Amino acid sequence: MSGLLPLTGRELKKWYRNPVAFIVSLVQPFFWIALFGSAFDIAKLSFHGIDVGSALFQGAPDYITFILGGVLTITTLFTAMFSGVNIIWDRRMGPLSRFLSAPIRRSSIVFSKIISGTVRGLVQVAILIIAALLIPDGLVLRHGFTVVDALIIAAAVVLVSFSFSSIFSIIAVRMTRMETIFGIVNLVNLPLMFASYALFPPGLMAGWLSRVAQYNPVSWSALSIRTVLLNGSLTGAQLSSVAHYLLYLTVLAIVMVLLTIFVSERGIRE
Incomplete structure (x- = not known):
């Protein structure tokens, strides 16, 4: 991966030198956390005087705590989707032709954008967790928060970022029009978000949609993070469940990374 480090540094400089974009x-x-999360009070869900909100939402003390794992995943997803945009931008503005003529591996050009997008996602996730703690009636960590919990959240974010950055980088390798990839992003982001367990529990979803959501990588990440935030130190059963979700994400990330290497080495053009 010759050239990967300086190219990644270039992408990160473009990011932190533009604080408005950040x-x-x-x-x-x-807004998802502060407005949408605060607009819905799960404590008010009752049936014949019986509190059902806590049961449906896995014992979450409030809706912000419940959806935070989904919001963190969706934020990472959106950041990852635009990794391909940077490839098209470099192609249109000219830097890509210089990179292709340099003695570096072509896959390092693509992976510099994937890695920089992952770093941006991790920073955004850390800031949003702090913001959720500061919002009135926001994130409640009733069972504490450990280093293992932080590592699980970071792993879920990194794996989602690598998977979807790779997917959209593969799409962008041969594209020349910005509008095309923006159209694809707008087409897939809503199904990925709403056909998942990011914002709603399985018990409130239509049966067919809940079955589809089981195979959505956004659900795997959201459930992993949610389990950590709601339970703190995990039991053996909970840790096994999270490990399975992270395993699925790892397999997906590895497959997409290998496919990205193959496509970028053979297919990237000026």
Whole structure:
């Protein structure tokens, strides 16, 4: 992967030297947490005077705590989707032709954008967790938070980022029009978000949609993070469940990374 480090540094410099873009990228997920999360009170869900909200939402103390894992996953997903945009941008503005003529592996050009997108996602996730703790009636960590919990959240975020950054980088390798990839992003982001357990528990979803959501990588990540936030130190059964979700994400990430290497080495053009 010759050239990977300086190219990744270039992508990160473009990011932190444009603080407006960074702030804007946090506004929408923050609104999801602060507004959408606060608009729905699960404590008020009752049936014939019996509290059913806690049972449906896995014992979450409030809706913000319940959806935070989904919001973190969706934020990472959106950041990852735009990794392909940077490839098209470099092609249109000229840097890509210089990179292709340099003595570096072509896959390092693509992976620099994937890695920088993953770093951006991790920073966004850390900031959003802090913001959720500061929001009135926001994130409640009733069972504490350990280093293992932080590592599980980071692993889920990294695996989602690598998987979807790779997918959209593969799509963008041969594209020349920005509008095309924006159209694809807009087409798939809503199904990925709503056909998952990111915002709603399985018990409130239509049966067919809940079955589809079981195979959605967004669900695997959201459930992993949610289990950590709701339970703190995990029991053996909970740890096994999280390990299975992370295993699925790992397999997906490995397959997509290998496919990205193959496609970028053979298919990337000026």
